[in-house]
Amino acid sequence: MLDMLVVGGGYVGLAAAVAVKQAAPHLTIEVIEAAPSGAWEKDERASAIIAAATRMLDVIGVWNEITVDAQPINRMVVTDSRTSDPVRPVFLTFDGEIEEGRPFAHMVPNVAMVRALRGAAERLGIAIRHGLSATGFQSGSTRCTVSLSDGSAVETRLLVACDGVRSKLRDMAGIKTVTWDYGQSGIVATVAHERPHEGVAEEHFLPSGPFAILPLTNNRSSLVWTERTAEANRLVAADDLVFEEELQRRFGHKLGELTVVGDKRAFPLGLTLARAFVAPRIALAGDAAHGIHPISGQGLNLGFKDVAALAETVVEADRLGLDIGALNVLERYQSWRRFDTFRMGVTTDVLNRLFSNDITPIRIARDFGLGIVERMPKLKSFFIDQAAGKSGEDGPKLLAGEAI
Incomplete structure (x- = not known):
């Protein structure tokens, strides 16, 4: 019987397995992943990793490898305008450092993250089984029996669901969600300039939604470009010339000529919040627990916060001789994460509704608000600390850079 089975071999699932195994080497942990082996190497996307998450990745021994490919975000610029406006006035700027030598975030290629986490898992003896999914599970008083797609079954004390925003395990556990569709899609692409x-990093608030330009290494940037879904699908299906012309209108000319590198894709945007993060013998983490709008770049970082809280909950329970899959143990993890997740979900929802429109009175009000924040250093510091993931004294140790 396993101590912990993680379903989902992405960044959150792998990080959860590594964080627990490193702190409690005697626990037996496996990861199952539906995608075939090597599929992760084709992911051309990049993600913003906040300072708190980099501290955790440093403690679990992977940040030194990841940082080779990471681009620090030295400054953040926020504008609010229409696509046709010849000038985009800057309403808000943030300096990138939250402390000497530590920027509030880095941009990291997804491939670099998964490579480092997989390497750590293999070094710790965590088996990663590809091409498998969970088709069902039954929770008992001391264990959970998980049925797999190859017809086999695995017994585990704790099942961790990291199987995405459309989590089948969440549905099997009977956990309901709060869900709605924004009618928007996020176009993701990499451009060279x-x-x-x-x-x-720049975030332009345009009537159709935020247009984020996020710096990568080697004169490249990652785009998260929000459009109404029909328009996003049209742009992605267009040839490169049409796409780059539309892109240049929004990106501007300050970085010179732009060239799309690799694929461009559109992902539907919505809000999904699990009403509970735990059930007997099962804990949700990452997108299985929450899917939010990318307007703040916090989606993956919420998942890493889940990892820090879940790992500390599991490891400390194990040290006390408690059952790591018992509901009363898992409720500590839920109490740690549910409010923060709900708050971030509401915040991104309000920001998207506030800025994704062209209503003149609302535009005037929001620009006035941005101007106030720009002129109040203490308020700016508060917002940058929140963006960097600073938590109070009762936050998970890993996010503060401390071992469990």
């Missing part, structure tokens, strides 16, 4: 970005 002539001039260096100097580590500056």
Whole structure:
């Protein structure tokens, strides 16, 4: 019988397995992943990793490897305008460092993250089984029996569901969600440009939704471009010339000529919040627990916060001789994460509704608000600390850079 079975071999699932195994090497942990072996190497996307998450990745021994490919975000610029406006006035800027030598976030290629986490899992003796999914489970008083797609079954004390925003395990556990569709899609692409970005990230609030330019290494940037779904699908299906012309209108000319590198894809955007994060013998983490709008770049970072809280809950329970899959143990994890997740979900929902429109009175009000924040250093510091994931003294140790 396993101590912990993780379903989902992405960043959150792998990080959860590594964090627990590193702190409690005697626990037996396996990861099952529906995608075939090597599929992760084809992911061309990049993600913003906040300072708190980099501390955790450092403690679990993978950040040194990841940082080779990471681009620090040295500055953040926020504008609010229409696509046709010849000038986009800057309403808000944030300096990138939250402390000496530590930027509030890095941009990291997804491939680099998964490679480092897989390497750590293998070194710790965590088996990763590809091409398998969970088709059902039954929770008992001391164990959970998980049926797999190859007809086999696995017994485990704790089942961790990291199987995405459309989590089948969440549904099997009878956990309901709060869900709605924004009618928007996020276009994700990587572009190369002539001039260096100097580590500056930009977020342009346009009537159709936020248009984020996030710096990568080697004169490249990652785009998260929000459009109404029909328009997003049209743009992604268009040839590169049409796409790059539309892109240049929004991106501007300050970095010179733009060239799309690799694939461009559109992902539907919505809000999904699990009403509970735990049930007997099962805990949800990452997108299985929450899917939010990318307007704040916090989606993956919420998942890493889940990892830090779940790992500490499991490891400390094990040290006390408690059953790591018992509901009263898992409720500590839920109490740690549910409010923060709900707050972030509401915040991103309000921001998207506030900025994804072209209603003049609302535009005037929001620009006035951005201007106030720009002129109040203490308020700006508060927002940057929140963006960097600073938590109070009662936060998970890993997010503070401390071992469990």
